[in-house]
Amino acid sequence: MSDNQTHSGTDAFDDVSEAYATAFNRDPDPLEQYSDQFKNLPDPFEFFIQKSLKNRDSIGDPDTYEHYHRTYREWKDYIRTTTDDRHPACPSTAHVKRYIEWRRDVHQNSRRTILGKLSRLAQAYEYWQSKQIMPHPKGWNPFEIAREEVSLGEDETRNYPDLPLSTLQSEFAKINNIRSRAIIGTQLKEGLRAGEVGNLRLSEVHISHHELQGQYPELGTHHALSGHSDVVYVPHDRDGNKSTNPRLLPIDDELRWLLIRHLLTRPQVDEPWVFLSRRSFGKIGPKPVNRVWKEEFHPKYAETAEHDAITSHFGRHWFSTYWRLEAGLEREHVQYMRGDLIQPYEKYPDPIDDYLHPNYRQIESVYRENVFKLNIALSHSP
Numbered sequence: 001m002s003d004n005q006t007h008s009g010t011d012a013f014d015d016v017s018e019a020y021a022t023a024f025n026r027d028p029d030p031l032e033q034y035s036d037q038f039k040n041l042p043d044p045f046e047f048f049i050q051k052s053l054k055n056r057d058s059i060g061d062p063d064t065y066e067h068y069h070r071t072y073r074e075w076k077d078y079i080r081t082t083t084d085d086r087h088p089a090c091p092s093t094a095h096v097k098r099y100i101e102w103r104r105d106v107h108q109n110s111r112r113t114i115l116g117k118l119s120r121l122a123q124a125y126e127y128w129q130s131k132q133i134m135p136h137p138k139g140w141n142p143f144e145i146a147r148e149e150v151s152l153g154e155d156e157t158r159n160y161p162d163l164p165l166s167t168l169q170s171e172f173a174k175i176n177n178i179r180s181r182a183i184i185g186t187q188l189k190e191g192l193r194a195g196e197v198g199n200l201r202l203s204e205v206h207i208s209h210h211e212l213q214g215q216y217p218e219l220g221t222h223h224a225l226s227g228h229s230d231v232v233y234v235p236h237d238r239d240g241n242k243s244t245n246p247r248l249l250p251i252d253d254e255l256r257w258l259l260i261r262h263l264l265t266r267p268q269v270d271e272p273w274v275f276l277s278r279r280s281f282g283k284i285g286p287k288p289v290n291r292v293w294k295e296e297f298h299p300k301y302a303e304t305a306e307h308d309a310i311t312s313h314f315g316r317h318w319f320s321t322y323w324r325l326e327a328g329l330e331r332e333h334v335q336y337m338r339g340d341l342i343q344p345y346e347k348y349p350d351p352i353d354d355y356l357h358p359n360y361r362q363i364e365s366v367y368r369e370n371v372f373k374l375n376i377a378l379s380h381s382p
Helices: 005-022 033-037 044-051 062-082 093-106 111-130 142-149 166-175 178-190 192-199 210-215 252-267 286-297 312-328 331-338 351-370
Strands: 231-234 246-249
Touching: 005 062, 005 178, 044 111, 062 142, 062 286, 093 111, 111 142, 166 178, 178 192, 178 252, 178 286, 192 331, 210 246, 246 286, 246 331, 252 351, 286 312, 312 331, 312 351
Parallel strands: none
Antiparallel strands: 231 246
């Protein structure tokens, strides 16, 4: 079916919708009557953020709040400049449909990006629906209706540029900053997400090194590391980690060297995190991790018409591709190392003894014998 046929069919059934509304005495634009009243009231989007969003235990990263603020600013600007002064909290389905088309056709947003924006808008609307003090009809959500009735476009199908190991080794050798080498090396060697890197605590990293143990008494003290040396523990239940299950992962000689150098030069502040902000010496989120990759790999490996940009997610992509396709590791072992679902962690009688340690023992020797090398000179290892 052509695009013209698709739009023609949709327009025809818009007339059918109006016929239904007339026949059953239903208002197809039920919020129009409240638009002027909302103009004299406090911002309902900020009301949702302060009363609901900021009370969610699952959200701890300030960047997450900024995503919501940015979406709401964008939506308000769009409504105020494209309608006859309609309040952004009182849209019709047609307004939302045109907004989707604007993001899709004018801004070239991908399907995934548009879905994220609609989700954030719908969450605010659903909160208003739940409040007796608000006029939003409980059985009618223009954001959900528009999502069902308008094409959101397609997700981009570009792949990362093909970097054979020799090229990756060459590019890594050009990185001079100790902290950046440790961050990028950790993501390549362990397949961690950017959020997991920022969330990594000193207590969750064991490194057999006398000076470090003296400098950081909490290093490697998490109970999940008991009985293991040169290993990292990645929890699954921390905001930003996203994994279904936790995992223990070996630290090979190269990553051990990178982490020792980083920790010996890390600012001595009372913070539990392995990697600290350059400015505040506090916890970092995904954006600073991503910035490290951009500083080291762009513009050479920035986004092009054929390829996605190399950013922090490339480390996890490389890790997964190497172990599954190059090393030929069994799928369930790769799933374990990625923190993907094998069986829900909580269903094990003793999750640490019945899941975490047995799976680690299965992959440890294979990992240490087969992990790829970045050709880091270790002759003067700390």
